[in-house]
Amino acid sequence: MKKVYELILLLFIVASCSTNPENDNSFSFSNGNTAEYDEMGEFQTGDQYEEYVENPFVYTSEAPISTFSIDADGASYGNMRRFIMQENMLPPRGAIRTEELINYFNLDYEFNGGEHPIGLNGELSGNPWNSENKLIRIGIKGKTIPESEDVPSNFVFLIDVSGSMASEDKLELLKNGFKYFVDGLGAEDRIAIVTYAGSAGVLLASTSGTEKNTIKNAIDQLGAGGSTAGAAGISTAYEIAQENFIENGNNRIILGTDGDFNVGISNREELIALIEEKRASKIFLTVLGVGRGNLNDAALEQIANHGNGNYEYIDNPEQLRKVFIYDYSKFYTIAKDVKVQVAFNPEVVEAYRLIGYENRILDTEDFEDDTEDAGEIGAGQNITALYEIVPVGNVSENLPAFTVDFRYKLPDSDVSIPIQLEIFDEAKTFSESSDFMKFTAGISAFSMLLSDSEYKGTSSYSQVLEWINSTNLRDEHGFKAEFKEIVTKAKDL
Incomplete structure (x- = not known):
């Protein structure tokens, strides 16, 4: 009887992976990856994600007021791209955060704030x-x-050098990105480097941005090994940032890690509490996630949310250039x-x-x-x-x-x-709306298709491409064109 049951289960899985990709969230593997599912049928990658949730419709008669915090993160987009373009599979639902897919892109909104920033x-x-x-x-x-109004910056690189960071898509990728970043430092900027594995240490005391070779030589010394004392590293980084605090300046910690905290404070709630305590120092936080297999996306996203920060995922060298060069101004809150x-x-x-x-x-x-x-x-x-x-x-x-x-x-x-x-x-009909509406609505529909949303309506991958192709937005670095490639591949998957 057991063999019959296993045969029926196998036939069911095969049938499930053969459905129409236009309106289905089935997974297809063309690179030898083995699918693992939990008891709820969710695809498992070894990475840690929040449980998938989606905002429902709310009756205005019951709750007429809607309130939310903005989210400037773009990590979900980079991670989604990695799944589709590198792993040849659709991402798990928990990896999809629609606002991060939308806000990944630079849109030429006119600045009309007047006295407001x-x-x-x-x-x-x-x-x-x-x-x-x-x-x-x-x-x-x-x-x-404007460059003439740039304020001096006090940066602290906080770099995870534990054993889990040893692969090419983790520490080595970050080292290249930090070198890009150093090239953008001015004479009034300063940078320190804090590392953590089994314990935290200061690799480079706060150093002038003019000492680029000194800073890059310190980055070249980084190597991975040991366990991960993330909380100790976070505390040390804030101490260094506070010691070199620049009044009316840009004070920021840039954390690079896979989020695999396993020594000291490793509980996510305790880490968030630590970050909430530190944010009162008026020091901002940028979190850079890397790698696969043990990426703790859930913890990194919440650490950034609670630490006056933002969260990005680094999946390839071009993403390094986006974060550290093209979007450099975003490090200034x-x-x-x-x-x-x-x-x-x-x-x-x-x-x-x-x-x-x-x-x-x-x-x-x-x-x-x-x-x-x-x-x-x-x-x-x-x-x-x-x-x-x-x-x-x-x-x-x-x-x-x-x-x-x-x-x-x-x-x-x-x-x-x-x-x-x-x-x-x-x-206005949708076809009469602005390119901004068409583009962001297209991304939203794409997100709903990836997560098999109950609200996706008549959306399809072909329609998403049609809506995106109808726009004529500036695409200086080719990320919008790349998005079309991603949608096309997702449709095939």
Whole structure:
């Protein structure tokens, strides 16, 4: 009987992997990878991810106000790309965070902030995957800092050199990236290097940015071996950053690791508590995740979220250039604790759904609570959020204006500043919407297809390509063109 059961199970798995890839989340392996699934049927990689969740539709009559923190991370996109382009498989659902896929890309939002360090924009259009609903796009643009106004920086590299970092796609990749970073340092910038394995140590005391060879020679000395005392490294890095703190300057720790903490404080909640304690020092944090097989994505994303920071995943040399060269200005925070709040009128909106930002949802009262942490935005950076709304039946095609409230703090302030955006319904179809709407909606649909969302509607990979191809956005470094290749390959997988 057992053999019959095993045969039936095998036939079921084969059949499941043979379905139409256009609207299915089946996995196909062309590089010899062996699939492992947990008891819930979730694909297992050895990496650690949060349990997959998705924002549901909320009835406006029950909860008319939606509040969330912005998220400037891009790690989920790099990790997704690695699965599809290098591993020849679709990523597990827990690896997909829609907001990080959207915010990976540089969009040329106009900066119209005036006296504020952030500019706002938005629009409303038809919904391409559900014709009965509409989409609201909310855009934020960080102020660009001219080179003449650059403030001096106090950086601390915090580098995991434990045994798990020994592969080419981990420590060696990071070493190359840090060298790119050093090339961008100015005469008033300083950098220190802290390493951690079984214990933490200072490899390089805080050194002037003019001493590039000295800094690069220290980076070349890095080698992997031993266990991972992550908490000790974090504490030492903050101590060094505090000792060299620059008033009115840019003070930041850059952590490079696979997140495999296994010595000292290794519990994620305790690590987050440590980071929350340290963020009061007004030192910002950038987290760089690397590798596969033991990547603790869940912990790294939360450490960045709770540490006034951002999280990126490094999967290839071009991503190094993006983080350390093309997006260098993002290391300069221009606004922190940025929150968004939308009040929906039950008379015109029956229900709404925030697409992505699942672990960034805030309570209504958190919006004006200046002790409540939220996300940061770097110089020149853009943030986008989409809502799918269900209009009330028999309402006119043109909806009233939507008022979106924001609050932010200046980097060295503890008091938030309010700002508003009005979004008007001009009865635009999706095809009449801006390229920004088409591109970000296309990414959202792609994310829903990867995660087999119950809200994906009529979306397909072919349609995503059609929507993306209809745009004409600047693509200086080819990342938008690369996205089309990713969608095409995902369709085949």
